[in-house]
Amino acid sequence: MLNVPRLRILLELQRRGTLAEVARVMSYTPSAVSQQLSLLEKESGVRLLEPVGRGVTLTDAAIGLAAHAEIVLRQLEEAEADLASAQSAVQGTLRVASFQTVVFAIVPAVLDLLAAEEPSLTVEFDQLQVVAAYDGLLSHSFDLILGEEYPGMPEPVRANIDRADLAVDPLLLAVPSEAAWLPSARTDLAGLFDVPWAMDPPDSATGTWARSVCRAAGFEPRVRFVSPDPLMHAHLVRTGHAAAFIPALIAANQSDGLDLRALPGRPDRTIYTAVRAGRGGHPAIRAFRAALASTAAARTSEWNTADGLRIQNGLVTPETSLAP
Structure with missing residues (x-):
């Protein structure tokens, strides 16, 4: 044998x-x-x-x-x-890898929901980018990963992987509410050809996409700050040091001091979960995916409240839905 x-x-x-x-x-x-x-x-x-x-x-x-x-x-x-599935309760330890924005914006509420509904299930998290997360998934270091897919940059089809899309997250332009280098007349992306930018590293999917958006608008961005941390990007914008592209998932709670604007074509990224093909029916996977879906739906609903955001006439403002 x-x-x-x-x-x-x-x-x-x-x-x-x-x-x-x-x-x-x-x-x-x-x-x-x-x-x-x-x-x-x-x-x-x-x-x-x-x-x-x-x-x-x-x-x-x-x-x-x-x-x-x-x-x-x-x-x-x-x-x-x-x-x-034959057991009476969902139990054990679920090992998850995720990129930062999901950990920051959704995961705490997911953990609260699971603690109430599945108290015998323990969830462990590692913060990793997608390539490293897939590496760990295939080597059985993780049971589930969260990934992101940017416009025009489809993820490769991977054999023996069960992928499920979770949410569509609008991508927004963020500039400081007040900055000496930002005249009020500059209201579109093309007008920001000579301002400092905060972006992800150029070899990442996020960084590649961000630079391509600027090039499509007719300029090469002056990337002064390179970081994979979207919260750092938002902080640099808020303090008047840079412009940046911010996902709505982050922007909804980071909008103080930012002017948020819709981008040409209203692009968005797709957030998804992936597990090994034989693992998709496991009760812990099903419970975690259900909690993620419920939390993501609730977060979208929050965008329809006074604490949310709305795209209207190219500007992103508080009070209603992010949907175009």
Whole structure:
């Protein structure tokens, strides 16, 4: 009988390419990974690895076995989900990775809701960007991740991933309510060609999208502040040091000192959850996704109150919906 943990090591080697990377994501030593793969070769009776320089490559037999391993691991997760569904309460620990704006704007309310409805479920969070989060999801470090997709930048389709869209979040232009470098006549994006900007790093999806929006408006932004932190962007705008693009999810509670404006075409990002394909039916996943959806819907409803925001005539003002 083939050993399932060793099959998982083989699958990780196919995904990551080196023994060192497998050791890193699985918290083993490279020698331990090598030893387990040698044992798997003995169990299978065929050669699985070929040396290439200082590394190894998978044989055709190993590639076929890795494909079977993926199916086996998915079916085992489905079995675990079925067993968990037979229990009277949702329980255990759910490991989640998310980018910052969701953690800041939605997650506390989600945790409050789950504490009331599913008190036996513990949720643990790591704040990570999407690529690193997917890396952890595939290596079983996380059970669920939250990701974001920007206009014109579709996320790659990933095999054996169960993705569910959660919310559509409008993207807004933020400028200081008062700044000497911002004449009141500048009311559109094209008029901000020579102002300082705060943006995400250029190699991130958010940073790439932000720069493309400015270029589409006819200028190269003068990016004076580079940070992946949208709260820092909002603070730099509020204190009169920069213009920035702010998601509505953040802007709704950070609008003091900001003039918020609609962007050409009213772009938005899609926020989604992703789990491994065999994990989607697990009660903890279902409960967490339901709490996220409920909280996101409530947050959208809040935008329809006096504490919310409204886009009207290109300006974003308090009091009603963000919907165009």
